[in-house]
Amino acid sequence: EAGVAQSPRYKIIEKRQSVAFWCNPISGHATLYWYQQILGQGPKLLIQFQNNGVVDDSQLPKDRFSAERLKGVDSTLKIQPAKLEDSAVYLCASRRTEGVGEQFFGPGTRLTVL
């Protein structure tokens, strides 16, 4: 079974530029999450999708961050315009409907904003 795929793995941009990250969850996983992990901290949830609907986006800075999950499969997270404090690893995770709620994570995208 293929794991969660993310791209790109690394991205360096100037502040005020825009950037987009892509995630393809494990096949059949209805729930998809985007997390932000700042250096030295644990992951913090940004947004959660159930199929193609948003379940929780209360922690998403909506003035600059947006996310979509068209057709309930892969997802894109965008930042526009980026700030220095957005430098972090962006992790995508998915979970199956059954089980105890364990989430399966992708390798992450390391974003550096200069």
Add this chain to the structure above:
Amino acid sequence: AQKITQTQPGMFVQEKEAVTLDCTYDTSDQSYGLFWYKQPSSGEMIFLIYQGSYDEQNATEGRYSLNFQKARKSANLVISASQLGDSAMYFCAMREGGTGANNLFFGTGTRLTVIP
């Protein structure tokens, strides 16, 4: 208040020895779940072990076991017979609510270094 507290920023252990990573949690829910994840330098979070709030036995998964003390609200991870490949960040996380609930709250992590 923090939902998950990991008080050990870093730990060292000799190869083949056992090590305990601490985790305390805070919730008023009766139904919840506790998870441990490993994050190697490659960045991917790897699920290790799970303990449900109603589980009477401590969870075990190979060399990993969870020392669950409900009254103290602690869920410490025990790694037996440490290997060099165990060197990584370890995160404790909690799901509030039953298995249908979705969100996980993570601690700040503990960096484990295994010494040859």
